[in-house]
Amino acid sequence: MPVTGPGHLLALIRTRPHWTRRELLDATGMSRPTLLERLAPLFAAGLIHEAGSTRSEGGRPPQLIRFDDRSMVVLTFDVGHTHARVCYSGVDGRPLRFVSLRVDPADPGTIVTELLGVAAELGPAIGERLIGVGVGLPAPISPLTGLPSPSTVLPSFPAARMQRLWEVPVVFENDARAFALGAALSLAGGVVLGVKWSSGIGAGVVVDGRCLTGADGAAGDIGHILVDPDGPLCRCGRRGCLAAFAAGYALQGASPVAAARRVGGVLASLIALVNPRTLVLGGSIGAQPSVVSIVDEVVRSVAMPHSVGELRVVASPPEVEAATVGLVELVVRRVLSPDAVDALAAP
Ligand SMILES: [Zn+2]
DSSP states (O other): OOOOSHHHHHHHHHHOTTOBHHHHHHHHOOOHHHHHHHHHHHHHTTSEEEEEESOOOSSOOOEEEEEOOSSEEEEEEEEOSSEEEEEEEOTTSOEEEEEEEEOOTTOHHHHHHHHHHHHHHHOOOTTOEEEEEEEEESSOBOTTTSSBOOOSSOSOOOHHHHHTTOSSOEEEEEHHHHHHHHHHHTSOSSEEEEEEESSSEEEEEEETTEEOOOTTSOTTOOTTOBSOTTSOBOTTSOBSBHHHHHSHHHHTTSOSHHHHHHHHHHHHHHHHHHOOSEEEEEHHHHTOHHHHHHHHHHHHHHSOHHHHTTOEEEEOOTTSOHHHHHHHHHHHHHHTSHHHHHHHHOO
């Protein structure tokens, strides 16, 4: 990536926290006046700062030039079928303050009022600088508009109203894809299949840190794959969807063990298609050790050995709220993209 404008320069600085102006000059090939001209708007916008010196000899020692994320925070709303989590995080995804609450997606107007009430109590705190808002929803997200499309669980959502509430970007993503992205960020690149399985069931395919969204923003919507035409009635109105057997609302507290076999069968097809290195299972049902072990066994017995030989099937670590981490990452990518930074730094 050639380093030209301030946006690309910031992208470089974010990955090189131990560099001074000297290293930046060497790496970019810019003249000193050009570098100083490109750095100036980044300093002015509070995006970089001088972070101490590399040595302590006479004269003014060279200063480290670092990305200034010290006061930056991201607000996220991770909305599922029955619960939502409102969180303020640092730009690295580290949670600062959060509240979980029960919600009813059938009543989206009330949900938004409740979510906003909680968010207002949480922050931002004095001295914090809100750079963006991320919203995860159990719905497809239109690649054209970036807004949620109607889904079985969430027939409507006042997304445009939410966008108008803040002067910073508001980014929407499907909840299961946000989970998959967040879970994949802690793993070493490659292809990751993430599955969020709690009240509903959905998946995301992450390739080298990017989650596939699909032509209609519905990639990973596996809950309504038909697995048995004579099966139970599903919330979508059809019979025998995977969700009608396995989703939390269908199980109603019953053991998910039998359902894990059906889920494993569907996941084996996805594994044959995308050949992931890791399958991460999350959500209140998906992360249960017995469920992980059955899914592991089923995918290995259904898919070919060359698709699963090196596959790891793991539970998402409970201490990491992967969906929140994924939403924060999406917001940071939007706000700090080279184009967005260039626009911000324009005179
Ligand atoms: Zn269905």
